Amino acid sequence: MQIEKAIVIVNKTRLENLIERFNTKAQAKFYIEHAGGDFGDYEREHEIFHASLEAVKKTVQHHFKMKVVERAFITNFLFAKDDLVVVVGQDGLVANAAKYVNGLPMLAINPDEKRYDGVLLPFNTTNYETGLQNVLTGKGRFQEITLAEARTNDGQRLLAFNDLFIGPATHASARYRITHAGRSEQQSSSGIIVSTGAGSTGWLSSVMNMTNGVTAVFGKFAKSNVSLALPWNTDALAYVVREPFQSKHSGISLSGGLIHSGERLSIESYMPSSGVIFSDGIESDYIQFNSGTKVEIATASQKAVLILK
Numbered sequence: 359m360q361i362e363k364a365i366v367i368v369n370k371t372r373l374e375n376l377i378e379r380f381n382t383k384a385q386a387k388f389y390i391e392h393a394g395g396d397f398g399d400y401e402r403e404h405e406i407f408h409a410s411l412e413a414v415k416k417t418v419q420h421h422f423k424m425k426v427v428e429r430a431f432i433t434n435f436l437f438a439k440d441d442l443v444v445v446v447g448q449d450g451l452v453a454n455a456a457k458y459v460n461g462l463p464m465l466a467i468n469p470d471e472k473r474y475d476g477v478l479l480p481f482n483t484t485n486y487e488t489g490l491q492n493v494l495t496g497k498g499r500f501q502e503i504t505l506a507e508a509r510t511n512d513g514q515r516l517l518a519f520n521d522l523f524i525g526p527a528t529h530a531s532a533r534y535r536i537t538h539a540g541r542s543e544q545q546s547s548s549g550i551i552v553s554t555g556a557g558s559t560g561w562l563s564s565v566m567n568m569t570n571g572v573t574a575v576f577g578k579f580a581k582s583n584v585s586l587a588l589p590w591n592t593d594a595l596a597y598v599v600r601e602p603f604q605s606k607h608s609g610i611s612l613s614g615g616l617i618h619s620g621e622r623l624s625i626e627s628y629m630p631s632s633g634v635i636f637s638d639g640i641e642s643d644y645i646q647f648n649s650g651t652k653v654e655i656a657t658a659s660q661k662a663v664l665i666l667k
Contacts, residue, residue, distance in 0.1 A: 410469035520557030525549020
């Protein structure tokens with residue numbers, strides 16, 4: 359592929375966030391140690407991350423122009439079609455960046471393997487240059503990852519790498535009408551989770567764990583556990599309704615299912631206020647979902663593209 363520029367995406371370290379909050383490093387240290395915390399752990403994490411980042415920057419600059427962009431600014435950053443995205447950070451940074459890079463290939467690097475799991479980080483600080491060379495010489499291997507997309511009738515749009523949550527911003531009940539595969543009903547619940555294949559081992563799995571745990575304790579005839587792990591590139595989404603409540607005005611027959619390619623999950627909000635749709639567990643990354651708003655959820659035409667070893 360032809361690459362003109364590398365966009366290196368990073369996030370602030372915990373130490374940088376603390377200093378921003380308390381104005382100075384000394385005040386941040388006093389606060390953490392006064393609370394019984396290990397301030398040295400924040401410092402070690404910061405030093406290892408920046409050492410890794412400097413090594414990556416030095417290598418990338420040998421090949422093409424480079425720009426470092428913090429996570430907070432990627433929502434408004436204009437990516438070019440010949441950019442290479444280099445992510446240096448935690449798994450969550452890859453998931454969040456994928457929604458804004460318009461399907462550009464991402465070289466994801468784990469800056470601290472002792473600290474981060476790296477499920478979405480195929481490379482580390484010793485082998486990332488090989489991945490870079492493979493891309494430049496046309497030998498790169500890529501993994502496409504299906505994204506979820508929510509579109510509302512008032513023009514709002516939101517992508518998700520792992521999952522979408524549709525429901526109340528508080529602990530109140532969500533009220534809405536749900537429609538899928540020719541069936542429709544009014545519901546009251548604590549919200550709906552729509553998961554991609556990449557997210558099926560995350561939040562969705564915790565719902566399955568709860569189901570299995572409750573069944574094991576209260577179900578006399580439980581024979582097997584329920585699980586659902588979808589391939590990252592599967593052309594489908596899974597949805598589950600959290601804690602659906604059955605009453606004269608709310609049903610429970612549409613409590614979960616698969617949204618296949620070409621299908622839509624349609625939801626109409628009956629919440630006068632505080633209704634939201636947010637993605638990937640980041641509540642600040644949301645669109646409003648109040649009475650009169652309808653949303654259709656489906657697999658996105660845009661894919662996330664992860665460079666593999």
